[in-house]
Amino acid sequence: MTTSSGDTVLDRVLRILSAFDARRRQLSVADLAHVTDIPLATAYRLVSKLSAEDILTRYPDGTIGLGMRLWELAARSSPAVSLRTAAMPFLDDVQAIFRQHTQLSVLDDNEVLVVERLSSRNSVVNQATVATRMPIHTVSMGLVQLAFQPPHVIDDYFLAHANAAKMTYPSSGSITTTLAQIRREGFSMLDGMLDDGTTGAAVPVFNTLRGKNRTAIAAISVVVPEDFEQRAAVIPVLMAASRGLARALHPVPETE
Amino acid sequence: MTTSSGDTVLDRVLRILSAFDARRRQLSVADLAHVTDIPLATAYRLVSKLSAEDILTRYPDGTIGLGMRLWELAARSSPAVSLRTAAMPFLDDVQAIFRQHTQLSVLDDNEVLVVERLSSRNSVVNQATVATRMPIHTVSMGLVQLAFQPPHVIDDYFLAHANAAKMTYPSSGSITTTLAQIRREGFSMLDGMLDDGTTGAAVPVFNTLRGKNRTAIAAISVVVPEDFEQRAAVIPVLMAASRGLARALHPVPETE
DNA sequence: CACTGGATTCTCAGGCAGTGAGAATTATTC
DNA sequence: GAATAATTCTCACTGCCTGAGAATCCAGTG
Incomplete structure (x- = not known):
């Protein structure tokens, strides 16, 4: 035996x-x-x-x-839950403005992990895509968080994912170029990566509002049609939500 | 050793x-x-x-x-999560109408388990009270679910909780009287059980819209001030949410 | 830089928790 | 009521887990 x-x-x-x-x-x-x-x-x-x-x-x-x-x-004290709780009002706002899929995600174990997803209220399909994982370098939520990680984390990711290093993006070229651009502009917007005709836009949520070494601790994103009429407003609205969330997270380290 | x-x-x-x-x-x-x-x-x-x-x-x-x-x-396939997902829009509606604490709960292991709680958007305290447990017979969310359980479940509860059997309620007397009243009226409304000056109102969510043996699978509730001006509307609104949720849950047993 | 206290890992023999094939028992179906 | 599936029980056996203690790492601190 x-x-x-x-x-x-x-x-x-x-x-x-x-x-x-x-x-x-x-x-x-x-x-x-x-x-x-x-x-x-x-x-x-x-x-x-x-x-x-x-x-x-x-x-x-x-x-x-x-x-x-x-x-x-899990629900009583998982970091995912407290993040979700803090983020909910801001996600609600984004969802209310654009009426498109709105997501909150984090990096975990070199993957993107979706913590919350608000679907369009009317949409029939509401199958919980929460707790889904996807490769970092294929979605804007991932890139935008990877870009704002300490250098060694980025290096590690390229080492572990050789194919990611070879990745090229339609508008911005190589992944290193893309990450640099994200760091400069503060957001990522990718056309047609998930599905044809859709655009994924994401901004990082920082651990601190201002400071030397800001690191992304999460990302807020929306998925909109490529010809979305409010396209110009997407990034500003996401930015506002991100800053609001960062502010909500910051002053409450422990309630005791 | x-x-x-x-x-x-x-x-x-x-x-x-x-x-x-x-x-x-x-x-x-x-x-x-x-x-x-x-x-x-x-x-x-x-x-x-x-x-x-x-x-x-x-x-x-x-x-x-x-x-x-x-x-x-837990998030990928817990029944709590799928219930929550289905219920979210209806909870949102209730919350939007009354702007008071709105809760979704189930019975588990002879206790009430809070699955989701929407606080007033403005309220500062949003500390996740989700996943909190409380005794069934002290809150309207509990009573309303207990009332619509198979008889043997109710008997078991009284056996295991002798003090519950002796419980008396301000307006309705003994717990058996109270449960009977709930079964007749379809809801529970308790003043000052949680805190002085607040009223807890709850309705059951049934496993099936109509049928011989309806059983409560969850409860939707709000906590309002005792002198709430919209008091008369509370139960009707909760009822509507409950029926909406039951309908949303029913036709989707398995998506495969 | 040695000293100190705490955190963290390692070592190692020994016992019991866990194992799993097969028998036995209980539901379920036809 | 036989046949079939689901579920529990039995019972030697073994290697995972145990946990005190030693060893190591890691800040401070004087």
């Missing part, structure tokens, strides 16, 4: 939790065992242990889903 | 994660070890393992906080 796979309980638990996403909200234990590559008997034991803690939930039909406790743990 | 305390790795990890909340966003490893009652050396090992997975984060100053991965896991 040798454990052929050398993974710990914790690894397995994380694999189990990772098996769920927006498309697969609930799974049978058998599927779960298969996907996570855990022996069936063991899967049952783990699932029942996690269910007891409300990290997972057993639905009446026997399938498994994430439990409330997991969300509760 | 006997493990005196008979708790598993998983227990300990949960204790660690539970140690963080809105007031204590970051802790030193020493504090963490003390709070969770885990030997220092072990605490360090667990923390570094969890940090590697981005479940925890090490800040530059050496303190520990929750990591992005934890939030990501």
Whole structure:
């Protein structure tokens, strides 16, 4: 009875939790065992242990889903949540003005992680694209944050992502040129990167309003049609929201 | 070297994660070890393992906080998140009309769990009260959901909470009378339970618009001043939001 | 620059938590 | 009521986890 796979309980638990996403909200234990590559008997034991803690939930039909406790743990004090809370009013404002998809994102593990997304109120599709990841160098939200990172972070990114270094952009050329331009102008606006006919515009949110070493801690962005009539207003409005958010974040380090 | 305390790795990890909340966003490893009652050396090992997975984060100053991965896991497919997403527009509406604290909550483990809270836009205090728990029988959000549960759930609650059974309410008397009244009228309105001078009003959100066995799956509520001028409109507006949400939830069981 | 106190990592033997195939039991279906 | 699937139980076995203590790193501080 040798454990052929050398993974710990914790690894397995994380694999189990990772098996769920927006498309697969609930799974049978058998599927779960298969996907996570855990022996069936063991899967049952783990699932029942996690269910007891409300990290997972057993639905009446026997399938498994994430439990409330997991969300509760994350929601009570995750930095993503406090950022989201602080940003909400400003995102609301941007959304109210343009009535287009408005997003808040951060960098995590060399990827862009969407923390909040407000869809057009009327739009039918509201499937939570929150908590989605995407490569930094393919979206304006990513570039705009990468540009305002300490130099060694940027270098590390190029080392880890060789293809990013070779990337070229329609209007601005190489990625280094692009980053320099972003640092000069303070924003990024890319046409047709996500989808044809759409433009992604993003500005950084800084850790401090003014100072020597400003670093981007987040990005606010909107996705608009390429021929958007209010195009000229997009960047100024995003800038205002960004500054408002930075100000809201700054004076409240700890409430105790 | 006997493990005196008979708790598993998983227990300990949960204790660690539970140690963080809105007031204590970051802790030193020493504090963490003390709070969770885990030997220092072990605490360090667990923390570094969890940090590697981005479940925890090490800040530059050496303190520990929750990591992005934890939030990501929960946010991608937790039922709380999808409920929140669906409810957001309706909560927005309620908030826009009354400009008072508007809340969405569910029952979990015989407690009320606040899933989302919109504060008055102007209010300074926006400290995330999301993911807060409170006893069912002390708030209108709780009563209104308890009233519309299968009988055995209600019985179980009384068994587990003897003091709840003895509870009396200013206007309606005993808790059973109160629940019956709620079932008749379809809402709950309590004066001065949370704070003097405030009124909590709540309506249930049903799993199905019409049917034999309707069960409450959530509650929408507002907290208003006792002498609120729009008091008469509160319940109708909440009802409309509740029905809207129920309709939004119903036709989308699985998008695949 | 040595000194000091704290934070952090490493070491290592030993025990028990976790393992997982298979049997046993319980739902479910036809 | 047989057949099938879902779920739990059994039970040796083993290697992950343990945790005190030593060793190392890291600011300050005088």
